[in-house]
Amino acid sequence: MMNFKQLFSQALQAGISDVQVFLSGSKEMNIESYEGKLDRYEISDVSGLSIKGIYHGKLANYYTENLNQPIAEIISNLIENAKVIDSTDEPIIYAGDKEYAKADQLYNPKLDQVDVSDKIEKVKTLDNTLKNKDPRVMTVQALYAEGSRSVTLENTKGLKLSSKANAADLFAEVIVKNDVDQRNQFDLIHSSDPADLEIEPFATNLVQNTLRSLGAKPIATGEYAIVFNPTAFSLLVSAFQGIFHADNVQKNLSLLKGKLGEKIGSDQISIVDDPLLRHSMRSRPFDDEGVATTYKELVKNGMLNTYLYNLVSAKKDNVSSTGNGFGGSTSALNLVVKAGNRTPEQLMIDVDNGLYITELQGTHAGCDSISGDFSLQASGFVIKNGELAEPVALITVAGNFLGLMKDVVEVANDTKLTYVGVMSPSVRVRPQKVSGL
Amino acid sequence: MLLEKKLLETLIATGMATGADFAEIFCENKTAHNFQMIGGLVEKASASKIQGVGIRLAQGFESVYGFSNHLDPDSLIELAGNLAKSFTGEIHAPKPLGECEKGSHHLIKISPLSVSQADKVALMKRAHTAAKNYDPLIQQVTVSLGDSVQEVLIATSEGRYVTETRGRVRMYINAIAGKDGMMQTGGEGPGSGKGYEYFLEDIHIEDYAISAAKVAKTMLLADECPGGVMPVVIDNRFGGVIFHEACGHSLEATSVAKNASVFSGKLGERIASPIVTAIDDGTIENGWGSANFDDEGYPQQRRVLIDKGILTSYMIDFLNARRMKQQPTGSSRRESYKYAPTSRMSNTYIDKGESTLAEIIANTPYGLYAKKMGGGSVNPGSGDFNFAVSEGYMIRDGKIAEAVRGASLVGNGSEILHKIDMVADNLDRDRGMCGSVSGSIPADVGQPALRVSSITVGGKKGGAK
Missing domain, CATH: 3.30.2290.10 (PmbA/TldD superfamily)
Structure with a gap:
């Protein structure tokens, strides 16, 4: 050695x-x-x-x-x-x-x-x-x-x-x-x-x-209130996490440029980077540059509080590194969407005709990280009169990530650490564009 | 630092001490360099050394794999012993190792280890300058260069004992043309399974840089492609990516043996039009996907996959050969010691036919000429694919007409093979990186220009002629 x-x-x-x-x-x-x-x-x-x-x-x-x-x-x-x-x-x-x-x-x-x-x-x-x-x-x-x-x-x-x-x-x-x-x-x-x-x-x-998903079919094209399950919402947050990186902001590649201290989401949404999250193998007390990692509220009740910095990008903005220097670039450690108080079932109670989305596909190609636009193949279930009804597949959910943040109605209490390394509860949003039949 | 014969024999014996009927030791020592240039300035320069050992044991169809870069004999023997714990049963004796056979093809003349960083950067600057100076519309050029020298040594309980040194060099040139806030890119990625003689003696890097810039400019000035079902002429080189992705992967034993392929159980049957012959040849001298031996130590081979439309061979690794009760075809590959090997493609292409590109175009009243293909995706379950055309032109009245951008080809891997109705004589290959279960490996794709009688073209400009 x-x-x-x-x-x-x-x-x-x-x-x-x-x-x-x-x-x-x-x-x-x-x-x-x-x-x-x-x-x-x-x-x-x-x-x-x-x-x-x-x-x-x-x-x-x-x-x-x-x-x-x-x-x-x-x-x-x-x-x-x-x-x-x-x-x-x-x-x-x-x-x-x-x-x-x-x-x-x-x-x-x-x-x-x-x-x-x-x-x-x-x-x-x-x-x-x-x-x-x-x-x-x-x-x-x-x-x-x-x-x-x-x-x-x-x-x-x-x-x-x-x-x-x-x-x-x-x-x-x-x-x-x-x-x-x-x-x-x-x-x-x-x-x-x-x-x-x-x-x-x-x-x-x-x-x-x-x-339950057997027999899933597309539904009619239209606008539907959506409840994303923890995995589906985590996928979206993961696909767009680059917008929080200061080096992207500095290179004019982030739609959060100039939005520090501004409302970018509804009061219901809070996203933190928790470097010492239990059970995550990514958790660390210091980053690859030796800077102490810190618990950061990136978005608190809809307000953008900070970007993620490494040493080089921090120096350019005359601030301190947030301890997010990883792999020669910037990365969050464990993004966590903060949970609410009610169960996902309670979130659906007043949805007459909506969708519960359990799967999103194609985040690699279907998400434009610069514009925030996404158009993703989705599957899940219809929500009818407040309850889960027939299964749905081969539909496309389209929107804009910042628009979605503003459209958050409520977050549930079923937080889960998902396979993409983001922790999230189920999230209900106002109606989004859905393409189907 | 590859392992001594005595230690190899000890590891094989340790692995087989409890009932395994097969043991394989794969040793690797690889040195690589990488450079990135943006706007003519070097942003990053790095070097790396990958070194380790993978041990695989099998009993019947079941196998276990372990890898480590702790190369002291005690650690490796402990690894072999831990893997052996998975098996119990009758003890099999390994064959003794004889003389180590050294690969004598695909030699390196100018080793990446002997060329200075400054000379490598000078090559990149030549590419940058040629692309940038092509046209004032070229706003940005990025160039990256990678090279590697990989030494491998493989020893198995069946007495295989081989070693070889594999050289790889490759440059990626991306040109970005821009006008009125719109941007289009063009790229080239010349490379070879040898040393720097490729860049210094075989090719003029400027030719590739100019080609990348030309595509970017042409596509910037092009109109949106009309959508609809039409005949498509796909030209040579990277056009072969569709066969590789949508058909080639389904001919790998990895999917055939588990009955997950549309081509499972179809040997001897017609799976393509009679003018289609497809070959996977790992023996092409200094080919991007070539080697002396596969990563199980079998000699690489030339495999005729489809002969005049009839399925004649799969690509089969040792373990799937057992499952399929067939012979291995020397097709086993892996990215590094961090992956157990499995059946993969090498240099895969559709063989040349009897028409000429000019004849094919002249015989097509209306359609799309896909001069260059880009990336895409395939649903492995169904074979449905979607590929972008990175340089395309309309064909009108048997002549190449206006350039079009934003075209994509949407089809099905097993259906498209039957719809190939003309094949030209201009066979040429291009390089790619192929990602699958045993990692990311260099693989050639190729074909001559060929015509697909009808296929769905995705485009943004309505369906009108």
Whole structure:
């Protein structure tokens, strides 16, 4: 294993003014079944070392998976790369903050205490349970995925930080079929506590929801009040999260430019970035630049409070980094849409003719992050006289993300950490354009 | 630093100690460089070293995979032992490893490791200058350059023991033309499975830069494409992307073996018009998708997938060969040691026919000429696809007429094969990155110009002629 002190001193001797190392270690386990049999068992343990150095004012990057790589080789690579860079962005290696949050709670040793054979058994049991729920269940896929990540950051300004986190997913997808139709759905439980990974009622809900969607059809084109379920709303928030990044604002690529301190949504909507969210493997007390991460209310009761900054974009706006410098750019850690008080059923009570959207597709191509416009294939259920009615598919929901934020009527109390890494409750919005028949 | 033979034999023996009937060790050591240039200025320069080992064990159809970059013998033996715990049963003895066979094709003349960063950047600046100076309408040019040298070593319990060094170089040139607040882009991505001799000796990078700029300008000045069902002439090179995405993936054992493909169980049957012959050839010298060996250690091959319309071969990896009771076709590939390998395409193309492009155009009274194709998507379940045309022209009275933009082709992978009614002789290939279960790998697509008798063209300008 490389001696960082030695790397730092040799780099400084070679004329590199500042150096930072970022060591990341990931361990993962994936157990997957297909048609009741163990289909994939994969284990891994990989460490990678990212090194950045400033040479004559230019920042160069080097990444290696050889932790015993000769130091001279790393230094010559950094210098050669720095020499060809023309960018005038002023690079910064950070000396550190006064305080960093304690984050021991992000690693739950209980996950390691469960034997591998029990984890395999869990997948097989989930597979069988789903398959035996109903004769219309045709195909089942069950997956247990577990990961842990530890990171260490050290630099020549004397900063030295480390943290680790772990989490597991219990995931399932079912395909159901009757005489006229075939539908599939997936769901997952995400947690760092093995006790949360309960097969019931997870399996029952998944099979029931998928069966209910059999026979789904388009509805008439028009404007419908919509309740998005947590996954659907999370997908939208995730697709448009770039509008909060200060570097996008500075490059004129964000529709939130010039809107700081202004109302961008209804009173009902609040979105925070929670860097220490429990059960999220992304959670960290510091970012990739060594800045302490902070709990931020990006949008509070509709008001835009802050953008997300890394060191370089913060310097341009003459503010402090918000601790969102990740992967050489900007990113939120865990976006959370704050929950309300009532259940999703209560949110629907006064909807006469609306839609409950459970799935959105094509966020990659159907969302224009610059204009905020989206047009997405959707499926879900009709809401009739305050209750869920027939299933709906092959419709398109179109709108604008900022318009949607203003149209939020109420948020429910069923917050869920979804597979896109955003936590959200069900959200009811005023009527939106829906294309169908 | 690839592993010694003695350690490889120990790992294979450890993996098979509990009942596995197959063990495979994949070692990789890869050095890569990446540069990004915007407006002629280098914004980013980085280098990386990827190094690790993947161990795969199988018993019948069941397999387990583990990977790590902790390469000390104790850690690797522990990994093999942990994987072995998945199996119990009769113990199989591995075949001993003989001499390590070294790949002798696809050699690198000017290694990416021997060219200075300054010389690489100079190449990028040449591309930038040529594209920028093409026309005053070209407002911005971005250029990126990537190269890599990957050493692999594969040893299996069946006695396969091979090694090779794979070189890759590629540049992406994107030109943006703008006028009155409107912008259109044109791109080229020349690259090869060799070293910098490709850029320094084989090609003139300016030709590609100018081509990218020309597309951007042409599309900026073009009218919106009319929509409707019409004959479409898809030209060579990246036109092959439709076959790759909408048909090729369905011929990979990954989907065929699980009966998830529309082509499952159709060997010997007619699946395309009689003028269509399709080939997947991993042996093309220094091809973008070529190699001496596949990532299971089998020699790469030339596979005739469709012969005059008849389905003649799938692309099959070792494990799916067991499931399908057929022979592996040397088709197993993976991005890196972080992926278990599976059946993938290499350099895939529709073979040349007997017409000429001029004849095809002259025989088409009305239709769309898709000179260059862009990206798209395919629904793997149904084979329905949607691809953007990045450079298109209308065909009127057997002649290429006005340029049109915003066209897309909407169809079905298995249907389009029957609708190909003319195939030209101008076969040429182009490069792509193909993403699938075993990661993102370099793959060539290709075809000669061909005509699809009728296909839905999506466009914004009504349906009128």
